[in-house]
Amino acid sequence: MSKNNTQTEKVSTPAKVYDFCSKKRLILGVIIAVLVIFAAGAIIRGIHFAIEFKGGTLITYTYQGDINTNDVASAVKEIVDSNVTVRTGESLDSGGKQVTISFTSDQGLTADRQTELTTKLREKFADNDLVIYDSNDVNPASGREFLLKCFIAVLFAAFIVIIYIAIRFRNIGGWSAGVCSIFALCLDIFVAFTTTVVCKFSIDSNIVAVILTILGYSINNTIVIYDRIRENRKLMPKASLNELINVSCAQSLTRSIRTSITTIGTMLVITIVVLATGYKSLLSFSVPLMMGLISGTFSSLFVAPVTWSWWKNKSAAKKKSSK
Known part of the structure; x- marks a missing residue:
């Protein structure tokens, strides 16, 4: 051509x-x-700003059996009074089941409130044998x-x-x-x-x-x-x-x-x-x-x-x- x-x-x-x-x-x-x-x-x-932008807390628990993430979010929200995100997954190390709870806050989570939260979750989900695996606060700054x-x-x-x-x-x-x-x-x-x-x-x-x-x-x-x-x-x-x-x-x-x-x-x-x-x-x-x-x-x-x-x-x- x-x-x-x-x-x-x-x-x-x-x-x-x-x-x-x-x-x-x-x-x-x-x-x-x-x-x-x-x-x-x-x-x-x-x-709604996520933790990485607003600051907040990430808590991971190991658990057994099956767990309803909506029920977990409702239970956590009663204590922290904030938007709560709950995700389930597996540990890369042990292969065990994990549930990660995240919510935004300006002050973070004190040791007393973390103990209160863990106690309430263990009582409500007694059959799941919840054990705290990791806890981190994200600085708002x-x-x-x-x-x-x-x-x-x-x-x-x-x-x-x-x-x-x-x-x-x-x-x-x-x-x-x-x-x-x-x-x-x-x-x-x-x-x-x-x-x-x-x-x-x-x-x-x-x-x-x-x-x-x-x-x-x-x-x-x-x-x-x-x-x-x-x-x-x-x-x-x-x-x-x-x-x-x-x-x-x-x-x-x-x-x-x-x-x-x-x-x-x-x-x-x-x-x-x-x-x-x-x-x-x-x-x-x-x-x-x-x-x-x-x-x-x-x-x-x-x-x-x-x-x-x-x-x-x-x-x-x-x-x-x-x-």
Whole structure:
């Protein structure tokens, strides 16, 4: 195939080109809807920080037979008056059964309260022969420091992304494209955070992993579209910016949807397996990530390029009027 034929194939427009740039009201509606859902979730469900962010106590007991984690959580909550998480597992050393109890607190657990808690659990679960295996307090200051470091890491990553896009796409207005891509990314992260709040998951290290995963995924999709716009600008020099964006998004639509179906489908399978096996602690990773990926597909096709189009057109109109 000749070079000319290859180039013609690249710039051939899809059978139907959607007017992506006219969807500003759709973007605004989605942002408002997410904000409303987050506010309702925060008021009704509340925002729950895990031990690593708020500080608290971890106590592990060995036990025999079968034990109901909900009953254990209820018994512990009567004493500590805090959100309680109970997980069961096996010791790597002995292979014996273990139940781990975690709850947030500002002061930690004193020796007297630990003795009171252990005594009550032994009385209520006398058949399970509970024996304390390990007990640790997590300092709230360490949790706040960890949260601050995570926040700084995300800000640093966003700054690097803006610089990268500004340099790579400097011929089509790189800085504005970079800022708009971060704006779209913020929506994806906020959707994942809102999902965490609405589902009443604790804000823990899983949400940090979700944010970093979404950052890489969403930015990759957005860069693909920016790359299309850059190529099409060379091959379609007479096209307006909105026409370039609409054609480029239409060219990337099928690829974005197929990639999203693959990744979102994988997370859906993981979620189903987790629900079936009872290892629910992983849900705070799989469910927010799945919703963040869905948002990432939307934002890479609509929010980033359409916001960038609005920015560039407004700047051009302002320059024109000042002359």
